[in-house]
Amino acid sequence: MSKADAATTAARASASVDREFAAPVTQDGLGVAVAGQLGPSGVDRPERLPGSGIGGPAGEGTALPASSGGRRRLVDRRWFRIVGGALIPVALLVAWQLVSTSGLVPVSMLPTPEMVWLAAVDLAERGLLGLYVAISTQRVFLGFAFGAALGLAFGAVVGLSKLGDILLAPTLGAIRAVPSLAWVPLLILWFKIGEDSKVILIAIGAFFPVYTIVAAALRHVDRQLLEAGRAFGLRGLSLFTTVQLPAVVPSVISALRLALAQAWLFLVAAELIASSMGLGFLLVDSGNNGRIDRIFLAIILLAVLGKLTDSLVGLFERWAVRRWA
Amino acid sequence: MTTSSAGNEPTASAVARAAGDVVTAAPISFHGVGRAFGTGDSVRPVLRDIDLDVAAGEIVAILGPSGCGKSTLLRIAGGLDRPSDGVVAIDGSVVAPFDARSAVGFQEPRLLPWRTIAGNIALGLPRGTARDAGRAHVARLLELVGLADFAEHRPREVSGGMAQRTSLARALARNPAVLLLDEPFGALDALTRLKMQDLLLDVHAAEPTTVLLVTHDVDEALQLADRVILLGNDGDRPGARIQHTVVVPGTRPRDRGSAELAELRGRLLDGLGIDRHGSARGVAATTTIPHYPY
Ligand SMILES: Nc1ncnc2c1ncn2[C@@H]1O[C@H](COP(=O)(O)OP(=O)(O)OP(=O)(O)O)[C@@H](O)[C@H]1O
Ligand SMILES: [Mg+2]
Numbered sequence: 001m002s003k004a005d006a007a008t009t010a011a012r013a014s015a016s017v018d019r020e021f022a023a024p025v026t027q028d029g030l031g032v033a034v035a036g037q038l039g040p041s042g043v044d045r046p047e048r049l050p051g052s053g054i055g056g057p058a059g060e061g062t063a064l065p066a067s068s069g070g071r072r073r074l075v076d077r078r079w080f081r082i083v084g085g086a087l088i089p090v091a092l093l094v095a096w097q098l099v100s101t102s103g104l105v106p107v108s109m110l111p112t113p114e115m116v117w118l119a120a121v122d123l124a125e126r127g128l129l130g131l132y133v134a135i136s137t138q139r140v141f142l143g144f145a146f147g148a149a150l151g152l153a154f155g156a157v158v159g160l161s162k163l164g165d166i167l168l169a170p171t172l173g174a175i176r177a178v179p180s181l182a183w184v185p186l187l188i189l190w191f192k193i194g195e196d197s198k199v200i201l202i203a204i205g206a207f208f209p210v211y212t213i214v215a216a217a218l219r220h221v222d223r224q225l226l227e228a229g230r231a232f233g234l235r236g237l238s239l240f241t242t243v244q245l246p247a248v249v250p251s252v253i254s255a256l257r258l259a260l261a262q263a264w265l266f267l268v269a270a271e272l273i274a275s276s277m278g279l280g281f282l283l284v285d286s287g288n289n290g291r292i293d294r295i296f297l298a299i300i301l302l303a304v305l306g307k308l309t310d311s312l313v314g315l316f317e318r319w320a321v322r323r324w325a
Numbered sequence: 326m327t328t329s330s331a332g333n334e335p336t337a338s339a340v341a342r343a344a345g346d347v348v349t350a351a352p353i354s355f356h357g358v359g360r361a362f363g364t365g366d367s368v369r370p371v372l373r374d375i376d377l378d379v380a381a382g383e384i385v386a387i388l389g390p391s392g393c394g395k396s397t398l399l400r401i402a403g404g405l406d407r408p409s410d411g412v413v414a415i416d417g418s419v420v421a422p423f424d425a426r427s428a429v430g431f432q433e434p435r436l437l438p439w440r441t442i443a444g445n446i447a448l449g450l451p452r453g454t455a456r457d458a459g460r461a462h463v464a465r466l467l468e469l470v471g472l473a474d475f476a477e478h479r480p481r482e483v484s485g486g487m488a489q490r491t492s493l494a495r496a497l498a499r500n501p502a503v504l505l506l507d508e509p510f511g512a513l514d515a516l517t518r519l520k521m522q523d524l525l526l527d528v529h530a531a532e533p534t535t536v537l538l539v540t541h542d543v544d545e546a547l548q549l550a551d552r553v554i555l556l557g558n559d560g561d562r563p564g565a566r567i568q569h570t571v572v573v574p575g576t577r578p579r580d581r582g583s584a585e586l587a588e589l590r591g592r593l594l595d596g597l598g599i600d601r602h603g604s605a606r607g608v609a610a611t612t613t614i615p616h617y618p619y
Contacts (some may be wrong), residue, residue: 201431231405232424232499233452242448246439323439 012195034039111293117299119293133301136267136278139195140309143202144263148256152209155255157219158211160244169215176208180266184273198270200232205266213258217251218244253317260313279305336615350381350535351426351502353402354608357411359564360397370399370564375411377567382533386546389556393565394496394509395539396432398556399505402430402537415503428499432507432539434488442491443467443476449498466494468523471517485512490521497528503535510545520536526577547573547586555596563604570598 074080076185093113099105100112107115123129154172157164183201191197229243271280278296286294335587354366358375361368372392387395400406400533402413404424413420415427428449436445443463450459467473472483474611480488489512496504510518522545529536540546546553571593574585 170618224433224435225437227405228429228431229448231403232448232495233423233425233428242438246437249439 038169055190093190108290108292111296115293116296119291120295123294123297132282133280133305136271136280137305137309139198139202139270139278140260140263140267143199143266144206144260146199147203147206147263148210148259149260151207152214152252152256154207155211155214156218159215160240165215165219171210176212180205181269181273184270198267198275199313202263202266202268205262205269209258209262210252210255213255217248217255223245249320249323250317253313253320257310257313257317260309261306263308264302268302328367349502350533351416352379352381352383353413353415353427353503353535353537354378355398355402355411358398358401358408359410360394360401360406361409361564368487370562372401372408372556372566373562373564375553376565379535379537380551381416381535382529383468383552384529384536384538384550386537386550386553387537387556388543388546388553388593388597389565393556393558394543395556396507399429399507399537399539402503403427403505405429421588426501427503427505428501429495430493430496430509432511433483434480434492436488436491436495437482441477441479442472442483442487445480445491446494446498446581449495451499460593462498466498469497469528470494470521486514486517489513490517493521493525501531501534503537505537507539518545525549525579526529530577543590543597544581546593547589548579548581549577553593557592557596567619569593 076108096110097113100107100110111119120129123132154168157174158168159165180201183204184197187197187200191200225243225247226239232244267278268280270282271278272284275281279302282294282298286292286298331512355375355377358564359370359373361370375398377385387398389395397406401408402420404420404422404427407422415424420427435444437448442449443513446463446466447459450462454462464473464476467476470493472487472490475483475487480491483491489509493506493509496506496509506525510521524619525536526533526549538546538549550573553569553571553573554567555571556565557568558565559568569592571589573579573589575583579586
């Protein structure tokens with residue numbers, strides 16, 4: 001429905017057959033909104049109704065709808081968000097440049113931005129930069145995918161079934177209590193120093209946020225909605241897909257976001273300890289060789305990659321919230 | 326769905342026909358039904374000794390003070406809750422958990438926030454309804470409850486009264502043998518309320534279904550029901566039971582201003598009042614044992 005359609009729809013409301021119903025509720029606006037005391041959906045906002053099913057992101061309390069032609073506030077503007085978000089990084093870069101070139105701090109402690117850039121170019125020319133970034137990203141995505149998938153499955157079982165909760169929750173809780181690094185020697189003994197041991201460690205890191213949040217969210221789905229669903233004949237799978245799954249979608253996505261951050265964390269842990277490639281390896285190797293420019297490079301790359309992948313999930317989250325919430 | 330014209334106004338019977346397999350109304354009976362909440366020492370009886378036979382197609386209104394157990398009785402009838410004592414049977418067979426023969430219009434709208442108004446009404450369609458038939462039925466119900474222009478809105482974008490009408494339409498979509506309505510018009514303004522009452526009667530006339538209707542409104546009960554039952558405490562024992570049963574004279578639609586109804590209205594209001602007086606007496610008679618562990 002386009003905005004024009006919405007407008008005509010609204011205009012026609014008073015002319016359509018259901019005028020008697022539409023009139024008192026919509027046209028008097030707040031005047032009859034007392035009728036809404038029992039409803040969770042709040043008061044009438046006629047000016048918001050047309051087309052608001054399509055409009056902006058959910059839950060954003062913008063004072064004026066964009067279609068009204070009114071001025072949007074500065075903080076709601078896209079360019080302002082981008083510029084505002086870039087302000088501090090740019091300031092940091094400038095400060096870094098000034099301090100590192102001023103001679104206040106020796107370059108063995110604080111390399112100049114140019115040195116870091118040259119280190120990047122140097123590594124790239126040797127074909128290592130792309131390789132390290134690629135292998136680290138691959139490990140994160142594999143570990144994240146396995147861990148999150150298992151987390152979703154176990155979270156669903158524990159959250160949906162009492163028996164699953166009784167059988168699994170204590171054990172998983174105990175496993176979660178093990179500090180992540182405690183797994184490293186065991187994983188290396190079992191799976192040797194290869195891709196498997198790293199991916200598994202990252203999967204463990206991604207598993208727990210997803211498992212914990214999904215199980216809790218499913219347990220706390222609104223009982224009244226569940227009961228209504230059952231009363232209208234939904235059972236098992238149909239109840240799950242109609243009520244429980246949509247209800248937990250926002251939580252699932254924030255769980256995935258958390259798991260992704262956790263995956264990068266565990267990546268570095270895995271690569272710091274035993275690896276011959278990747279950003280974590282670059283960190284240890286450079287530490288051992290006193291290459292502080294490369295240490296800076298690795299840290300900056302981790303920040304950028306982590307933020308980029310997080311933004312990807314963030315985009316997905318915005319879509320899902322609009323779709324489901 | 327927004328292309329409605331005054332020419333093809335849907336009628337209640339059209340809605341009934343659209344539902345396809347016409348379910349016939351079924352009698353529902355309560356025998357010695359009681360419900361107590363809590364365990365051990367803190368058992369608190371809410372309902373006791375409810376005996377009621379509702380004929381197929383009859384409309385029975387349930388009145389009573391707040392908290393006396395009206396919703397509880399309705400939930401038991403729909404298989405959403407189990408009685409502690411006694412049995413409830415629809416058409417002679419005991420009510421199953423979430424019995425498919427009944428449809429509940431809850432006291433709260435209980436709409437799925439992520440579904441549109443139309444999608445929420447579609448939830449009420451009987452399982453296995455063909456897609457097209459279902460869509461057509463939902464469209465008619467939307468017109469009937471005056472929400473055709475809001476079909477694609479989300480529950481958070483409509484008013485409380487509109488949400489309640491959606492909830493009513495969802496229960497009607499089920500085309501049930503027994504329709505259980507818990508204060509379905511509670512959040513509506515006076516005019517819409519009258520419209521919705523008429524709508525309910527139209528639907529009922531087109532396809533008589535058995536209706537149990539909880540309400541706070543004595544006039545509404547007298548206007549809609551064949552019989553009105555008044556729930557309340559006697560005072561000597563905790564737990565509400567049926568205090569009065571009033572058979573409403575005349576056929577619907579009733580004249581809202583008739584003297585006979587006015588007299589009944591007085592009696593029912595008295596009944597609600599006497600109930601309060603009665604329980605006060607009850608407390609006085611048992612000063613040493615307060616029987617509500619509130
Ligand atoms: N699940 C429950 N557990 C414990 N007590 C309950 C439960 N459900 C209802 N009750 C109690 O039963 C009593 C009756 O509740 P009910 O909701 O049936 O009242 P009601 O007559 O519908 O009231 P109202 O008119 O305010 O809706 C209340 O005192 C309530 O506290
Ligand atoms: Mg109630």
